[in-house]
Amino acid sequence: MENKLAFLGTGSMNGAVLRGIIASGYDPQAITATLRSDDKAEALRAETGVTVLIGAQDPEANLKAVQDADIVFLGVKPVGITALCDEIKDALKPTAVIVSVAAAITISMMAEHLNPGQPVVRSMPNTPLKVGAGAVGVSAGESVSADALEAVVQLFAGSGVVHVVPESQQDAVSAISGSGPAYVFYLAEAMAAAGVELGLEPALATDLARATVAGAGKMLSDAQADPSALRRGVTSPNGTTERAIAAFDETNLSQIIARGAAAAAARAAAITKELA
Ligand SMILES: NC(=O)C1=CN([C@@H]2O[C@H](COP(=O)(O)OP(=O)(O)OC[C@H]3O[C@@H](n4cnc5c(N)ncnc54)[C@H](OP(=O)(O)O)[C@@H]3O)[C@@H](O)[C@H]2O)C=CC1
Numbered sequence: 001m002e003n004k005l006a007f008l009g010t011g012s013m014n015g016a017v018l019r020g021i022i023a024s025g026y027d028p029q030a031i032t033a034t035l036r037s038d039d040k041a042e043a044l045r046a047e048t049g050v051t052v053l054i055g056a057q058d059p060e061a062n063l064k065a066v067q068d069a070d071i072v073f074l075g076v077k078p079v080g081i082t083a084l085c086d087e088i089k090d091a092l093k094p095t096a097v098i099v100s101v102a103a104a105i106t107i108s109m110m111a112e113h114l115n116p117g118q119p120v121v122r123s124m125p126n127t128p129l130k131v132g133a134g135a136v137g138v139s140a141g142e143s144v145s146a147d148a149l150e151a152v153v154q155l156f157a158g159s160g161v162v163h164v165v166p167e168s169q170q171d172a173v174s175a176i177s178g179s180g181p182a183y184v185f186y187l188a189e190a191m192a193a194a195g196v197e198l199g200l201e202p203a204l205a206t207d208l209a210r211a212t213v214a215g216a217g218k219m220l221s222d223a224q225a226d227p228s229a230l231r232r233g234v235t236s237p238n239g240t241t242e243r244a245i246a247a248f249d250e251t252n253l254s255q256i257i258a259r260g261a262a263a264a265a266a267r268a269a270a271i272t273k274e275l276a
């Protein structure tokens, strides 16, 4: 029988994890999801077939969702994670594995707000899980058995690549793959704007940028794909692409991207300090 799953705070990220799991064939009847407000509840129910409980209508929604759950995904904002742990801790099965998707909240911060020995996994997923193309870093607390960790890894693996990483690397994972989809969307926005500057209609420029980023992403989705080799395949000697890459290099675009990622990782470390 499949593990019973609970999703507490089923917004953008937990919703993507949930949709990825459902798309990979998991029985929706084994899943209960909670939301705080009711505006997206009906759509979530209709789309996924899971049981949806709404906090604004039932103060016990989270408690009901976890009472027979084997794996509990915490999907609220970082600032709400420890309060959510306090809320649910006595309703959890002692063996239930808590899986946080929150940036910056450490395993020990969660463990302080749960009963001793409750297994805790810290994960950093990303929203492309929703379309079966996610990337996830997971780190296990000391109470997590090898079987329990494997069960969590398998849930994510149905809709993305999964790497078990030391918890000390989670801020870096967050800065690369957690936030990374936004960097790629930003690139698509910048390409569309560049197309408009070159005289294309905005709708055409956006469509060309969108299809190009999506197509390049599809080529990269092969686990053996090498980004540098793929780039060279587009870059004719003394051709047009070469001039664009040279202009990027002149402006040190790689360093600019590294600065952005470092700023994201630094913000995660700062949030940890703020909320510890
Ligand atoms: N968005 C992303 O790409 C990524 C996000 N994350 C992490 O995911 C977490 C959630 O972020 P995100 O999904 O973007 O945020 P969202 O605001 O989209 O989702 C949070 C959800 O939690 C609900 N909620 C808040 N408090 C409670 C509660 N006490 N009980 C039940 N539901 C509650 C909110 O409901 P309501 O709207 O009604 O308040 C909302 O639906 C964060 O900790 C973030 O660090 C990690 C990786 C990537």
Ligand SMILES: O=C(O)[C@@H]1CCC=N1
Binding pocket: 103, 174, 178, 179
């Ligand atoms: O922006 C954030 O804080 C979250 C964590 C990683 C992606 N989104």
